Amino acid sequence: MIGSTLLNYRIKEKLGAGGQGTVYKSVDEKLGRTVVIKVLAPELTAREVNLKRFEREAQLASSLDHPNICTIYGLHEVGGLHFIAMQYIEGRNVRELVDGRPLALASAVSIAMQVSDALTAAHARGVIHRDIKAGNVMVTDAGLAKVLDFGLAKLLDEGSHEGGGNIHLTEVGVPYGTATYAAPEQASGGRVDHRADIFSTGVLLYEMLAGTWPFRGKTSIEVRYAVLHDTPKQIAEARRDAPPPRLQQILDRALAKDPAARYQKMEELRDELRGVWREMSAAGEADTTGGGSIAGSTAVPIAPRYEHSSSGGVGDVFRRWLRRLTGTEATPTSIPPGPASLGASSGVAVRQQQQDGAIHETPAITSADAAPKSIAVLPFRNLSNDASVSFYEFSLADAVITELARLRSLVVRPSSLIVKYQGKEFDPREVGRELRVSAVLTASFLRVSERLRVTVQLLDVESGEILWSDRIDSATEDILALQDIIVERIVDGLQIGHSTEEQAAMVARAAATSPAAYEEYLRGRDAHGKFIYHTLAREDSDAAIVHFENATKIDPSFALAHCALGGAHANRVIKGFGGAEDYDIAEREFFKALEIDPQLLEARMHMVFIHLARGEKGKARAEVERLRREAPNDVGVHFVKATLHRLDGEYEEALEEFTRMLRLNPAERLVVSYNRARIFMYQARYQDALAELEQGAAMEPDHPLIKTFRAVMLQKMGDLDGAIEIYREVLARHPRLDGIRPLLARALSRQGNHAEARAQLTEGVKETAAADHDIAYWLATAYAVLGDRDDAFEWLERAIKLGNENRPWFETDASWENLRDDPRFRQLMERIEASQRRAQEGTR
Known part of the structure; x- marks a missing residue:
């Protein structure tokens, strides 16, 4: 579509995709203005009811003239392609704006006032929205809010507006409303009126004030159960400031389970918010810098801001923090325990998003029903912007993570979770809250001639106090020593007990590794990180292999380099463009790594897949069981165990392992989503599969495997054209897959x-x-x-x-x-049955 023209609209770029279709940024060549083109997904045009709903969206929205409602310019059809032209809004939606961080009170109230004012106007025209959510409210940099997508809207009095027609607008193959925002009557499939919008607006306000969602769960079913039965936490518990009590009262009423207990009209909610705004203005709390006047009580756009950080005194903060970590002080930790009914499995959680679907949160639970010691090491900042040392940004943090991950008494967020912060401005404490860790390590470095000056800080997430800070000067050839200093300071600062063997191994690695080899290793980790987490481009994989090979040539006894080289080759096969020779090289390198360091977890996990490639499934199973016993909290162990269950047709066991994997590392949502989706496909649960893929797409919408498995689902559901189009698109971008x-x-x-x-x-x-x-x-x-x-x-x-x-x-x-009916098919099935029977007998 990019570069093509629909009538007088030239398509410039893709903005996103959802259940209804695809959205593009375009230019109206007649009027010279930027617009948005929303194209209905081809698979939805086969039925008249879907086209009726599409037309209804345009008709309803275009009839609403309000500054806080997105303007519709026209409804069109070209060659069977149906699309709407609408106003282009420069800004972010509330989901992107909040991103796990509570907004300042004035910002949240301003946006909620504008949304409620827009909905008041819509309800006055007999229109309810039915899908108010963070993704459907855009906010400009000046703070102007715009409500989008009246695609689920419905006339309040259909009889009088539709002339008795019998078109059911919700029959589009997906449920209306989004689980975490849907009112209880929506969640239970009951009759919906304008009070559902009041509930959803309450959820939106709660999200902006708390930085998270009032109703959570691992699945849409669990979220809907929470909507029906759970009471959200008070917003004061999620904020550092003191929100006006009236705000909590507004939320309690807006989020009432019974529609009769809510505000009965949207203007009542709007007027209550205006009252809060007046109180805040009188108290000097409605900071409108960069916005309009605060006079009066109308919805005032103000530039969005976040809740201010705060910090207390020093003194005994460090000792209190340590006591809480070690369980000797009965004070709530920064990681709340999850429901006991969810079992005992170490892990934490951050929010999970879907572009146009449910938003969930994986419950945080731990192996002992208490918060483990946990840390996130964020990418280092290159203060000098020196491109020649930019590889240190990710690779140094990655190397510190690798070392800390060896300590069984510490939970470390993996590189896959922290890579998204590279090169970005962030508040470490907010990141710590998002990642649900007790401590965050931040570092910056400045290159001066042949030396690096590294400034490091260890932050207590709960209190905001700096627990340890240092400046370390190091020659570039001593980068390994610098890394080990950081690791040891973290270990000492957190009072982590590490065994004599662990300490000896750290010392031995530091003493044995050549500085030149280590630099090549770090450069390889940087290139491999780009390949795995960003590009899937063969050139990045090739570059990583070259650096790892250089490291092993410089220092043949460098176990981590051999392991990384094996992993780089194995991942070529896993990602779909390697061959048997890659597994040969991987096996050779893993063996070398394990000869030098038999406890290298990464090498042992990759060997599971090597065993499979060699037809040695018994060895693979045995290694997985050893890994499970020795490293029960490692995400990779759960991945390989889940994969074996899937390959054995043990679907529920596989799903359970993928769930555990997600609890340990919520950033694995992407990998988990397409793996769970394929299991749901085996079970003919296609809508569940698509919902999983939507959660992965919310993180990386253009990821080739997310797209590929979406195509698989479309094919299973009978949409061959849609599937083929996606396959071709993926192969056009990644021809070597x-x-x-x-x-x-x-x-x-x-x-x-x-x-x-x-x-x-x-x-x-x-x-x-x-x-x-x-x-x-x-x-x-x-x-x-x-x-x-x-x-x-x-x-x-x-x-x-x-x-x-x-x-x-x-x-x-x-x-x-x-x-x-071919005898060969039955023979192969009998062979599988015999193999699995032998495996079961071997475990007795």
């Missing part, structure tokens, strides 16, 4: 395009499939749909040898519907 081509081939064959389907099954695809249990199966199904029986069974057998024994899926997957 050969592992996706069998999926495209399968869809093309279902469409009758057999020649192009076969053209997708290149030698590169087969080379990749030869080393990967999933891609081998996808290739088998592509041949099965094409009717190539021999090739289909050859690759199915290969997938099984690689450890894919997902028999429940093999026996229900429609790809095999014409081949299940």
Whole structure:
């Protein structure tokens, strides 16, 4: 779509996508103004009811003339493509604006006043919104709020406005409303009127004041249960300032479970907020710097601000903090324990978002029903902006994390969680709250000639006090010593007990590693981080491998470098463009690393997949059980365990492990989302699968695997055209991801395009499939749909040898519907059954 023209609108860039369709920034070439084009998703246009709803959105919104409602310019159709042209609003939505941080009282009240004023006008025209949420309220830099998306709107009196028509506007394949914002009557499927908007506005106000959501859960079902039954925490508990008591009273009434107990009209809520605004103005608390006058009681836009930080005295703060960490002082910790009913598994949580779906929070729970000692090490800041040492920003923090992660008595947020803060301004304490840790380490460095001056601070998240601060000067060739100084200061500062073996290992690594090798290793970690967390670009993977190889050549006894080199090659296969030779190299490097340091967790976890690639599933299972016993709180251990359960067709066990993984590291939402989605696909739970993918897309909407599995779901739901379009889009951006081509081939064959389907099954695809249990199966199904029986069974057998024994899926997957009568299919299923029976007998 980018660069194309719809009527007089030239599409410039994609802004986002959701359940209804895709949104683009465009230019009206007739009037020379920037607009937004909202295109209805093709899969939704097949039914008249969806088109009616799309037309209704434009008609309803265009009839509302209000400064706080997004203006609709027109409803159009070109060549079967239906779209709305609407006002372009420069700013952020409330979800992006809050981002886990409470807004200043004046900002929150101002936005809520404007939203309630807009809804008052809408209700006066007989229109209710039914999907008020943070993602549907835009805020400009000046503080002007605009309500978007009346796509779920409904006329209050349909009989009088629709002439008795019987079009049910909610029949679009997805439930209306968003779980955490939906009123109880929405959550229970009851009759909805304008008071649902009052409830949702209350949720929005709560989110802005508390920085989080009043109703939480791991799934939409749990969130809806919370909406129906739970009472939110008081906002004073989530803020450092003292919010006016009247605000809590407003929230209590707006969030009442019974519609009759809420405000009965939106203007009542608006007027109550105006009253709070007047009180704040009189007390001098409505800071409107950069905004308009505070005179009167109308909705005043003010530039958005966050709640001010505060700090107390010093003295015995450090000792109190340590006592709380060690459990000797009965004071609430900065990480609240989760519900006991959720079991005993170490972990913490941050909010999880969906672009257009439910917003959830994973409960924070710990192995002993108490907060563990936990820390986040944030990316270092390059104060000199010297590009030649920019690789230290991520890689030094990553290296400190790697060292701290070896300490079994400390929970460390992994690099995948902190990478998003690189190169950005942030409030460490707010980050600590978002990551739910007890302490945050921040550092900056300045290069002067051949020396680095590093300033480090350790912050107590709960009190905001600096527990330890230091400035360390180091020659660039002594960077490893600098890292170990930081690690030791953290260990000492947190009074973490580490064993003699752990301490000896740290000293030995520092003494044995060449500075030149270590710099190459850090450069490799930086490139590998870009590959894994940002680009999936082969050039970044290649660069990482070159640096890791250089490190091992300079220092052949550098275990971490051998491990990282093996991991870089293994990830090429995992990400879909490596081959069998990558696993050969990975296996060799992991063996070298484990010979030097037998306790390297990363190498041992990767060896699980090496064992699978070698057809040694028994060894893989045994290693996973050892890892589970030795490192029960490591996210990677739960990932490999979940993968084995999935490959054995043990779906509930796999889902449980992915849930534990998410509790330990909420940033793994992306990986968890597409892995849980594929399990839901096995269970024919397609809407659940799409909901999972939406949560992953909220973090990285253009991630190729999120898009790929969305295409898989669309194909399973019968939308071949939509699936093929996504596969092509992913391959256009990532042409070396050969592992996706069998999926495209399968869809093309279902469409009758057999020649192009076969053209997708290149030698590169087969080379990749030869080393990967999933891609081998996808290739088998592509041949099965094409009717190539021999090739289909050859690759199915290969997938099984690689450890894919997902028999429940093999026996229900429609790809095999014409081949299940072949004796070879039954023989392979019996082989799986025998293998799994032997595995079960071996564990008794």
